[in-house]
Amino acid sequence: MADERSLSAERLSVSSIDDVTAEACERVPSVQNGALVHLAEGMLLGGFGPGGAIDREPLVRAALRCLGASNALPRPSRKALEFVEYAFVSERQIVVILRGTLRPTIALALACARESNLAFVLSATRQALGCIEANPELVQWGL
Amino acid sequence: MGAMTAKNVDWSALADALLRIERLGGDDSGLLEFGAEQRGGIFVEKGRVCWVAASGLGHRLRNLILVYSEIDEAELDRVCEQCRARGGMVGQTLVEEGLITSEELESALRHHSAESLLELCRSPLPTRFRAHTGRGYAPRFTFRPLDLLLDTVGACFPERQLEARRELEAFVEPGTQAVAFVFQAQSDCLLPVVEVGHHTVEDLRALARWASSMPNASLELAAAPSFTLAVTSKGDSVLVWWNAGLLYAVLCQDRTSLAAVTSRHMSRA
Numbered sequence: 001m002a003d004e005r006s007l008s009a010e011r012l013s014v015s016s017i018d019d020v021t022a023e024a025c026e027r028v029p030s031v032q033n034g035a036l037v038h039l040a041e042g043m044l045l046g047g048f049g050p051g052g053a054i055d056r057e058p059l060v061r062a063a064l065r066c067l068g069a070s071n072a073l074p075r076p077s078r079k080a081l082e083f084v085e086y087a088f089v090s091e092r093q094i095v096v097i098l099r100g101t102l103r104p105t106i107a108l109a110l111a112c113a114r115e116s117n118l119a120f121v122l123s124a125t126r127q128a129l130g131c132i133e134a135n136p137e138l139v140q141w142g143l
Numbered sequence: 144m145g146a147m148t149a150k151n152v153d154w155s156a157l158a159d160a161l162l163r164i165e166r167l168g169g170d171d172s173g174l175l176e177f178g179a180e181q182r183g184g185i186f187v188e189k190g191r192v193c194w195v196a197a198s199g200l201g202h203r204l205r206n207l208i209l210v211y212s213e214i215d216e217a218e219l220d221r222v223c224e225q226c227r228a229r230g231g232m233v234g235q236t237l238v239e240e241g242l243i244t245s246e247e248l249e250s251a252l253r254h255h256s257a258e259s260l261l262e263l264c265r266s267p268l269p270t271r272f273r274a275h276t277g278r279g280y281a282p283r284f285t286f287r288p289l290d291l292l293l294d295t296v297g298a299c300f301p302e303r304q305l306e307a308r309r310e311l312e313a314f315v316e317p318g319t320q321a322v323a324f325v326f327q328a329q330s331d332c333l334l335p336v337v338e339v340g341h342h343t344v345e346d347l348r349a350l351a352r353w354a355s356s357m358p359n360a361s362l363e364l365a366a367a368p369s370f371t372l373a374v375t376s377k378g379d380s381v382l383v384w385w386n387a388g389l390l391y392a393v394l395c396q397d398r399t400s401l402a403a404v405t406s407r408h409m410s411r412a
Contacts (some may be wrong), residue, residue: 058363065360073353073373073381076345081381085374089408090366097360101376109390118372118405 016137017046021108024131028124032093035059036132037107039068040100054084059109062088063097067107085126087118094118096125100104102133147261149299154330160185161288161344163272164388174337175321176220177263185260191285194252196332197259207251208234212243235281245283254286257294271365283398289335289344300325307337307389315339316403320394324351333390340394354392371406372401384408 021036025048028034033049035056042064047056066086074079084099093111100106108129112121132138160175169190171298176184183197194204208219214237222242226233234252237243297304307323320340324333324347333351342350361368370384380401382393395401 046173047262061363062360071353071356071373074349076349077343079345080373081373081379083373083381084376085372086360087372087374088361088364088366088368089370090361090364090368091374093364093366095364095366118409119402122374 004072013055018048020079020132020135020137021046022048024128024135025108025110028110028112028128029116029120030112032111033059034110035063037063037109039064039104039107040105042068049111059095059097059111062095063107063109066097067099085122087122090114094121096121098125098129100129100133103138106133106138108132145303147258147298149327149329151265152261152295152299153267154327154332154334155383156267157260158292158344158348160260160264160270161292162254162348164190165288165344167272171274172276173272176271176273178268183259183263185256185291188280188285189282191282191293191356192288193278193280193285195256195259195263195291197262198219200255200259200262203258206253207255208237208248211251211254212237214242218242232278232280234284249284249286253286253290253294254298257298260291261295261298287337287343288340290314292344292347293335293338296325296336298395300334300336302337303389306387307391310386310389310391311337311339311387311393312402314391314407315393316400319400319404322347322350322392324354324390324392326388326390336389340398350392351390354381354390357383369411370405372405382408 017036021034025031025034031045033056035047036045036046037060044053044056044060047053071083075081086097088095092114094116095109095111095116097107097109108125110125156301164175164185167187167190171190172188174184174186183195185195186193205219207214208214221237222240223233225231226236234248238245238248250342269329281405311321311323320342322335323337325336327334333355335351357371361371370382372380372382374380378398380395382395382404384391393404395404
């Protein structure tokens with residue numbers, strides 16, 4: 001079993017995870033760069049956009065801050081709120097960070113141009129993450 | 144009536160005292176005493192605050208009734224004397240006799256209670272709850288521990304409170320829950336100053352703690368967000384933003400109210 005898994009991992013190079021992520025995120029409006037993050041390991045699985053892995057570090061760290069540990073809002077008089085999506089809207093960018101639905105240990109963090117519509121960005125990112133999670137290569141890699 | 148000073152107020156002790164009252168049962172009445180030598184206390188009737196007394200501020204309620212209403216001193220003295228002799232309650236008697244309105248009494252009581260509580264929390268004092276049977280205060284003239292917390296913060300930061308009200312009126316839809324917090328640098332904490340909807344002291348303490356962790360993520364992105372949105376899998380969401388030293392948190396329970404608040408933000412930015 002372990003051998004099988006390592007063979008699968010060999011078949012799926014880092015660049016192919018980059019491709020899977022980039023392709024899934026093509027329809028996100030004005031997307032500039034993105035990072036697929038393994039929350040449990042705190043590492044970048046793949047990404048796209050200008051620059052390399054080092055340039056995606058802020059997205060990885062922000063994803064870990066938001067979703068790496070429990071960031072629930074306790075409401076003593078009501079049920080606690082467990083957040084799965086975050087959006088940071090600044091003057092120049094919209095950064096969205098979403099936790100996987102099928103695979104809650106992964107998160108997708110995308111930076112988009114500020115001109116984009118937040119609702120469209122969120123809904124397109126949900127779809128993109130769904131496509132990534134459904135990719136059989138991720139299963140092969142044990143994610 | 145100018146702003147009260149927030150200097151030396153132990154906000155944590157103040158919130159703890161109110162939390163203690165909040166955790167009492169709906170039938171509990173008594174006095175939360177401050178200090179071994181009874182520096183004052185919070186009078187509680189059926190789980191709600193009636194008023195707060197602090198040594199040295201005994202005549203202040205009388206002054207505040209004169210400020211908030213049009214009653215003259217002679218009339219007020221007559222009612223005070225009458226209540227002393229018969230064991231009645233001055234405030235309620237004034238309202239029953241039509242000498243002041245219930246709104247005027249409530250304003251005076253809440254102002255006095257806020258001032259007294261601030262005085263009681265300027266130095267660390269032990270507290271102790273002594274249960275007793277209620278005196279029969281009308282529920283109309285009692286208030287929630289959270290009301291008292293908002294009043295004390297508002298008494299120290301009146302301009303911030305006005306600013307927060309204006310901001311929330313501009314952003315918040317009817318039926319939405321929202322809170323504005325003022326950042327208190329001296330004790331490095333967030334204090335609730337305006338509430339929209341219905342919360343508890345404990346709710347707002349948890350919300351402040353959660354909302355104050357949000358800047359950590361934006362620091363990683365090296366960007367000061369005009370607002371941050373957090374959404375649950377069921378669609379509940381919280382929108383958080385800073386403006387002029389105030390932190391705002393709006394809880395939206397459906398996508399329509401969320402869309403309304405975010406679009407107002409986007410258009411402002």
